Amino acid sequence: MSDVTFSVNESTFKAVFNKAYPGKKLNFNESGSKVLVWLGVEGEIHIEGAGGIEFEDGNTFLLKELEIGWDKLILRLGLDVPNVEIGKFCLLRMPRSIPFWGDAPFLGDECLVEFPGVTLFTGKPDIGPFKLNLNAIIPYIVTEIGGRYFIYINKEKDSSGKFYQMVHAKPTAVDVDPISISDTMGKLPAIIQGGIYYAASQMIKYIPQTWMVDVVLSFLGFPTLTAFLLDLLDIHDDVEDWLMDVLNVSIGIDNVLYQLIFQEMLESKELFKIEDPYPFIDAKTLDVSDFGGYKTTPAGSTFELPAITAPVTDAAVEFAEDNMFIRFNFGI
Amino acid sequence: MSDVYGAISDDAIQRIINDTHVKAPFLFNYVAPSIRFVQDDAGRLVDTEELWVTCSPVEDSPLDGEVPRFTRMQPFSLPGIPVKLPYCIQIIDAALDFHPGNIIALPPELPSPLSEQNFSMSAMVQFGMACIPDKLSALQPIPNLAKHVWRLPVLPVTELVCFTLNVFAFGRVTVTPENIGAGIPFDRIGLAVGGIEIVDIEPRGLENVVECYLIAMLKSYVLPKLILSLEDQVVKSLGLTVTSKLTAGLPDNPAIEENELRIWLDVKVI
Amino acid sequence: MLNLNIFSITGVDSALLQNNASVIHQIKDAGEFWIAIYNAASQIEKRLVVQVDEQAKSFIINITADDLPTGKACCCTENGILVYTLRSGGFVHLKGSEDGCFAMLYKAGSEDAIWDSRKLDAGDFFAFMLLRPGKYSFSNRISGAECLLTVAYPDPRQNSKAEGKEAEPVRLRTEYDANWEPLTIKPGQGVVVEVNNPSRLYCDLREVDDGPEDLIAWKNELKRNNIL
Numbered sequence: 001m002s003d004v005t006f007s008v009n010e011s012t013f014k015a016v017f018n019k020a021y022p023g024k025k026l027n028f029n030e031s032g033s034k035v036l037v038w039l040g041v042e043g044e045i046h047i048e049g050a051g052g053i054e055f056e057d058g059n060t061f062l063l064k065e066l067e068i069g070w071d072k073l074i075l076r077l078g079l080d081v082p083n084v085e086i087g088k089f090c091l092l093r094m095p096r097s098i099p100f101w102g103d104a105p106f107l108g109d110e111c112l113v114e115f116p117g118v119t120l121f122t123g124k125p126d127i128g129p130f131k132l133n134l135n136a137i138i139p140y141i142v143t144e145i146g147g148r149y150f151i152y153i154n155k156e157k158d159s160s161g162k163f164y165q166m167v168h169a170k171p172t173a174v175d176v177d178p179i180s181i182s183d184t185m186g187k188l189p190a191i192i193q194g195g196i197y198y199a200a201s202q203m204i205k206y207i208p209q210t211w212m213v214d215v216v217l218s219f220l221g222f223p224t225l226t227a228f229l230l231d232l233l234d235i236h237d238d239v240e241d242w243l244m245d246v247l248n249v250s251i252g253i254d255n256v257l258y259q260l261i262f263q264e265m266l267e268s269k270e271l272f273k274i275e276d277p278y279p280f281i282d283a284k285t286l287d288v289s290d291f292g293g294y295k296t297t298p299a300g301s302t303f304e305l306p307a308i309t310a311p312v313t314d315a316a317v318e319f320a321e322d323n324m325f326i327r328f329n330f331g332i
Numbered sequence: 333m334s335d336v337y338g339a340i341s342d343d344a345i346q347r348i349i350n351d352t353h354v355k356a357p358f359l360f361n362y363v364a365p366s367i368r369f370v371q372d373d374a375g376r377l378v379d380t381e382e383l384w385v386t387c388s389p390v391e392d393s394p395l396d397g398e399v400p401r402f403t404r405m406q407p408f409s410l411p412g413i414p415v416k417l418p419y420c421i422q423i424i425d426a427a428l429d430f431h432p433g434n435i436i437a438l439p440p441e442l443p444s445p446l447s448e449q450n451f452s453m454s455a456m457v458q459f460g461m462a463c464i465p466d467k468l469s470a471l472q473p474i475p476n477l478a479k480h481v482w483r484l485p486v487l488p489v490t491e492l493v494c495f496t497l498n499v500f501a502f503g504r505v506t507v508t509p510e511n512i513g514a515g516i517p518f519d520r521i522g523l524a525v526g527g528i529e530i531v532d533i534e535p536r537g538l539e540n541v542v543e544c545y546l547i548a549m550l551k552s553y554v555l556p557k558l559i560l561s562l563e564d565q566v567v568k569s570l571g572l573t574v575t576s577k578l579t580a581g582l583p584d585n586p587a588i589e590e591n592e593l594r595i596w597l598d599v600k601v602i
Numbered sequence: 603m604l605n606l607n608i609f610s611i612t613g614v615d616s617a618l619l620q621n622n623a624s625v626i627h628q629i630k631d632a633g634e635f636w637i638a639i640y641n642a643a644s645q646i647e648k649r650l651v652v653q654v655d656e657q658a659k660s661f662i663i664n665i666t667a668d669d670l671p672t673g674k675a676c677c678c679t680e681n682g683i684l685v686y687t688l689r690s691g692g693f694v695h696l697k698g699s700e701d702g703c704f705a706m707l708y709k710a711g712s713e714d715a716i717w718d719s720r721k722l723d724a725g726d727f728f729a730f731m732l733l734r735p736g737k738y739s740f741s742n743r744i745s746g747a748e749c750l751l752t753v754a755y756p757d758p759r760q761n762s763k764a765e766g767k768e769a770e771p772v773r774l775r776t777e778y779d780a781n782w783e784p785l786t787i788k789p790g791q792g793v794v795v796e797v798n799n800p801s802r803l804y805c806d807l808r809e810v811d812d813g814p815e816d817l818i819a820w821k822n823e824l825k826r827n828n829i830l
Contacts, residue, residue: 001591003344005337012335015601087731089771089792092626092693113626113662113695115729115771115792118608193828200830207604210821211755211812215733215789216604218756221763226829231763280348281356291358292365292384293401295392303398308355310348323337330344332351 002314002327008272009323010053013061017169018049020271025071026260032250037233039250040076040129045069045257047264055319059150060172066145066261070138075246078128079199079232081121086219088117120216127202127229132195134243137184145261147174153317153326155276163277165315166270167326174265176258178248181240188239196233200225277309278330334579334596342430342451342591349426357390357401360426364405366418366462366489380484386420387460387494407486416486417462424496425456430588439500441529450526451588452502460492499546501528505586507578519578607700613738614730614805617720618642619698623730625719627707629654632690634710641667643701651685651710652694658687664695667703726797729771733789735811740785742776743802749782755811756789759820776801 008016024046031040051065090111149169156166181188203225207213213225222228235242247253284305288298311331318325353360363384370379384402393399407416429435433446436454446452464487503525525547533539578585579596587594607621614623629635632655639648652663663686688694696705696719707717721744722728732738735755741748771792774782778799787793795803824830 001341001343003341003347005339005592007337009333009335012599012601019601086733086790087622087792089729089794091624091695091729091771091792091794092727113693113727115624115731115794116697117731118621119605122605122607197828197830204830208606211735211810212604212609212733214756214758214813214817215609215735217758217761218789221761223758223761224824224829226824280352281359290404291400291402292363292382292404293358293361293390294398296398298398305356305399306395306397308352308395310351330347330351332347 002316003329004327006326007323008326010055013055013271013324014050014053016271017053017063020169020269021047021049021265024264026264028256028260030251030253030256031076032246032252034234034246034250036080036082037250038078038080038129039246040078041247041251041253041256042072042074042076043070043253043256044072045260046071047261055322055324057320059152059318061149061151061169061319061324063147063149066147066174068143068145068257068261070141070143073134073138073141075132075134075243076129077132077195077199077233078126078130079229080126081203081232084120084219085117086120087115089115091115120219121206127199130195130198130202132191134188134191136187136191137181140182140184140187140240142180142182143257144177145174145257147261147265148172149265151271151317151319151324153315155312155315156270158273162275164270164273165276165312165328167272167317168270169265169268171262171265174258174262176254176261178254179244181244184240188243192235192239192242196226196229196235199229203229272326274312274315274326274328275309276312276315277307278312279307279309281305281308283307334582334585335599336597337594338597339592339594342428342435342593345428345593346435349428353423353426354391355393355395356399357393358399358403360423361386361390361402361420362405362422363402363420364407364416364418365402365486367484367486368488368490380488383488383490385418385460385462385489385492386422387458387492388422388424390422413464415484417464418486418489418492419462420458420460420492422458422460423455424458425454427454429453430591430593432591434591436500438502439529439531442500442502442527446502447504447526449504449584449588450502451504451593452500454501455499456496457499458494458496460494462487462489463493497533497542498531499528500531501546502526505588507585509580609733611732612734612736612807614732614803615702616722616728616801616803617704618702619696619704619719620702621698621700622732623728624695624697625722625729626727627694627696627717627719628691628725629688629694629707630691632656635716636708636710637665637694637705638708639665639667639696639703639705641699641701641703649683651683652688653685654688654690654692656690658689658692660687661689661692662695663688663692664697665705666697667699667701720802722797722801722803724798726801728795728797728801728803729792730805731771731790731792732787732805734807735789735813736807737809737811739804739806739808740782741804741806743804744800745776745778747776747781750784751793751805752784752786753789753811754786755813757814757817759817776803 025044027044029042045068048067048069050063051067054062092113094110094112149171151167151169153165153167155163157163220228285302286305288301288303313329313331315328365382365384367380368383369377370381372378390401407418409416427436429452431446431448431450433452436452438444438452503523506524507519509519528543528547530539530542577598579598582596585596611620611622635652637650637652704719706715708715732753735753738751740751769788769791771794772787773794775796776798
């Protein structure tokens with residue numbers, strides 16, 4: 001039997017856990033790419049707390065749902081407009097029968113000379129990056145994060161220099177599901193439309209005359225630059241689906257969040273702490289005249305009584321019977 | 333069930349008492365000091381200084397810093413005695429035992445073994461009183477010295493008349509929910525002393541009055557303070573600001589069982 | 603940036619090949635030939651040697667004023683001129699350049715050109731494409747043959763990604779004393795002319811077409827809805 005036993009149930013543990021992650025803002029900046037599209041995302045989240053905690057026997061617990069709050073989400077898009085070649089056609093086909101070309105590696109009617117054509121754009125006709133500020137749709141983003149943590153107790157010094165037996169929770173695994181975005185009530189389509197308009201206006205700067213725009217569009221096969229860019233970005237009717245695909249697949253935001261949260265939780269402060277040495281009687285200031293028998297009588301009217309303490313030994317923490325137990329002995 | 337639970341064993345408490353006895357002797361030694369005269373090189377009386385007279389010697393604390401050995405008590409007066417009298421009360425040994433009792437052997441006057449949820453305690457308490465010189469009690473003026481004695485704050489002695497009492501007691505914890513206003517619940521923790529026995533003290537009336545004093549001390553101070561300390565330590569170890577309340581609906585909370593003092597709390601993490 | 607060079611070309615001249623045109627000439631006889639390529643703006647002349655025989659593997663040499671010919675040069679002459687090989691009956695393909703260019707073909711050792719791209723002749727091919735919508739006069743300045751060539755305005759409302767972007771080229775032949783029927787092509791659609799008589803083929807923009815009148819209103823409406 002240990003000298004001292006403390007235990008905490010799941011709900012209190014959860015409350016303490018949630019106080020240990022005080023909503024520090026975590027920034028990330030990640031990029032990815034799709035065909036012809038460069039994607040970047042800037043974001044800021046904070047951990048709001050655990051939605052559900054389940055103790056496992058031993059020293060691990062499951063964090064069923066880690067709630068995070070989004071503070072910022074900005075998507076950056078850059079487009080590598082394809083350098084379309086036009087006017088390429090077969091100028092001269094292989095004559096069907098030429099006696100002295102018997103060993104020619106051509107079949108009759110095969111193209112022998114191709115008209116070279118031209119490219120629509122010179123250099124790299126890249127657009128952007130331009131930003132889509134997605135803060136307005138943050139309430140519609142669902143992020144499901146879970147994880148398994150282990151707890152341990154360790155003697156450590158805090159910032160004031162005092163030593164404690166500190167109980168920490170460290171992640172062994174964090175699972176971040178791909179984020180989902182429900183119907184954004186028209187907000188996301190409006191944001192995307194604004195962004196595409198900007199991109200189209202950037203592109204149109206490269207094309208000085210209206211007839212040139214229409215000739216370019218005839219080659220691209222789209223009625224408008226907006227339609228072309230939407231197609232280039234692979235944005236179709238369901239923009240929420242598109243954004244989910246961009247964030248989850250192209251950016252791999254689940255992995256970004258995983259890294260961010262894992263790191264943050266590795267660096268998190270302790271959940272519980274027990275003073276070591278353990279004070280039975282705290283240090284205090286007392287009047288000299290109320291006591292006697294000093295080794296050396298204090299000079300002033302008061303003196304500082306040092307804390308009466310005992311070292312903590314055999315400190316252990318574990319989960320059992322839906323409680324977290326901290327046990328320790330006094331080294332006296 | 334409760335949010336938080338804390339338990340401490342009687343063995344641990346016993347070691348804490350023993351350790352504290354060594355490190356903080358002033359908590360176990362209560363002395364109304366006497367005085368002694370200070371003479372100059374020519375043998376003339378020039379001053380007085382306090383003299384902390386005890387029945388048993390008290391070692392200095394091994395701790396660094398200023399740790400006194402005695403807690404000052406006020407000397408008492410007796411009618412007809414023109415000077416106050418020094419004394420000492422020393423707790424030489426103290427023990428606490430939680431159900432099932434396995435540390436303290438209770439005297440035959442008290443029921444044994446301990447009932448469930450009961451604790452027992454024992455203490456060896458040494459009392460020392462000053463003996464008053466005949467000359468002083470007869471109010472015979474003593475030339476020179478007598479004039480000084482009348483003005484002394486306490487009787488100068490170098491030793492006390494000592495006797496030792498062995499005290500045994502048992503009881504249980506009581507909790508009375510109260511409302512201290514503003515709808516704030518409050519658990520008043522008390523002590524129901526089942527019995528107390530002072531070994532080998534006569535007459536009965538003296539035993540009764542000493543028992544009365546000891547029960548009052550136990551009820552108002554020793555055990556409630558121990559429980560509150562445990563409650564405080566449980567909460568403090570959460571490392572957070574919390575509000576706590578004894579968990580209601582449990583048959584015994586705090587409980588004294590399996591050699592432990594146990595407490596269950598409902599907390600609200602703020 | 604949009605390739606404004608190609609968009610700024612509003613005509614074609616087979617005697618001065620720009621980026622939107624090229625010619626093909628066939629060398630039937632074996633032997634050693636020299637080709638001289640001239641850049642019209644700088645008058646810089648590039649020369650190369652072509653050895654034509656029945657065993658050569660190449661059937662075509664692409665040449666232009668801007669770059670070296672395609673294909674692997676087999677060796678160099680004493681003067682450092684690259685030597686290429688060509689199968690008898692193979693073709694020399696002269697591609698237009700930004701400043702315009704032409705080429706001349708010589709039998710080795712002779713100073714008299716046996717072919718001048720500025721005067722196409724039977725067996726040659728001339729190809730071009732136009733981007734600027736409008737009405738053009740297409741003519742053979744040697745024979746006097748002429749026709750109206752229209753580059754249709756590409757109405758964006760008709761565009762569809764599903765449709766093929768490039769139409770097949772229109773193929774014509776030059777004949778003595780024969781005019782062509784009026785011709786309508788799309789921007790970028792090729793025109794291939796099989797030359798059967800001495801020709802200098804010329805295409806001249808006469809009237810621009812900036813699209814149907816209701817197109818502007820349609821575009822303005824889209825713009826009001828943040829669509830460009």
